[in-house]
Amino acid sequence: MEETILVGDDLMLGPPSPLIPPDIASHVLEGVELCDGILKKLFLCLQVHDIEPFCQDELGLYRRCAEERDKELRGRIQESERKLGQLMPEEHAKERAVQLQSEVTLLERRLILASGIQGMEGFRQRWSLHGRLQDTKKRLEALEQGLEKRKEEKRNIQEPQVKKGWRFWQ
Numbered sequence: 001m002e003e004t005i006l007v008g009d010d011l012m013l014g015p016p017s018p019l020i021p022p023d024i025a026s027h028v029l030e031g032v033e034l035c036d037g038i039l040k041k042l043f044l045c046l047q048v049h050d051i052e053p054f055c056q057d058e059l060g061l062y063r064r065c066a067e068e069r070d071k072e073l074r075g076r077i078q079e080s081e082r083k084l085g086q087l088m089p090e091e092h093a094k095e096r097a098v099q100l101q102s103e104v105t106l107l108e109r110r111l112i113l114a115s116g117i118q119g120m121e122g123f124r125q126r127w128s129l130h131g132r133l134q135d136t137k138k139r140l141e142a143l144e145q146g147l148e149k150r151k152e153e154k155r156n157i158q159e160p161q162v163k164k165g166w167r168f169w170q
Contacts, residue, residue: 005052005053005056006052006056006059006060006063007052007059008052008059010059010063011059011062011063011066012124012127014067014070015070015130015131015134015135016127016128016131016132017066017069017070017073018070018073018074018077018131018135019132019135020073020077021077021139024077024080024081024084027076027080028073028076028077028080029073032069032072032073032076033065033068033069034069035062035065035066035069038058038061038062038065039062041058041061042055042058042059042061042062045058074135074138077135077138077139077142078138078139078141078142079142081139081140081142081143081146082142082143082145082146082149083146084096084143084146085097085142085143085144085145085146085147085148085149085150086146086147086149086150086153087146090147090150093143093146093147093150094147096143097140097143097144097147100136100139100140100143101140103136104133104136104137104140107129107132107133107136108133110129111126111129111130111133114126114129
């Protein structure tokens with residue numbers, strides 16, 4: 001059986017960690033394991049041993065912790081955007097949606113420009129931009145879902161539901 005040796009670049013296999021908007025950061029980060037203790041152990045190991053093959057346990061633990069953390073953060077960010085779409089004033093929510101859409105357009109353009117950069121630097125830029133682009137699209141989608149749910153709730157309030165009952169008379 002072959003043994004796989006992890007290196008630092010193996011931490012870049014999945015999407016990058018999400019960028020958390022400052023206005024919802026306190027809510028999103030509350031109670032999330034940030035993996036900072038594991039990261040400190042990894043850096044200490046790298047300082048002592050100077051190369052990755054001697055820090056396999058730390059690399060594996062950090063990768064697993066970071067994947068779980070990022071998955072939880074992405075879910076919380078999307079849920080926060082959905083709630084904002086429902087609860088913040090409609091004009092502000094629409095303004096936020098326009099802002100997110102312009103950010104998506106900007107990231108798409110930057111990704112196109114980064115495709116011309118070769119080597120490891122080009123890979124890192126494309127990897128980072130692609131992850132940010134996907135996260136921003138999902139945030140926009142969640143915000144729009146919140147706005148749509150708001151509209152549905154307004155319609156339900158405006159149209160009183162009349163219960164139709166069937167009675168069988170004898």
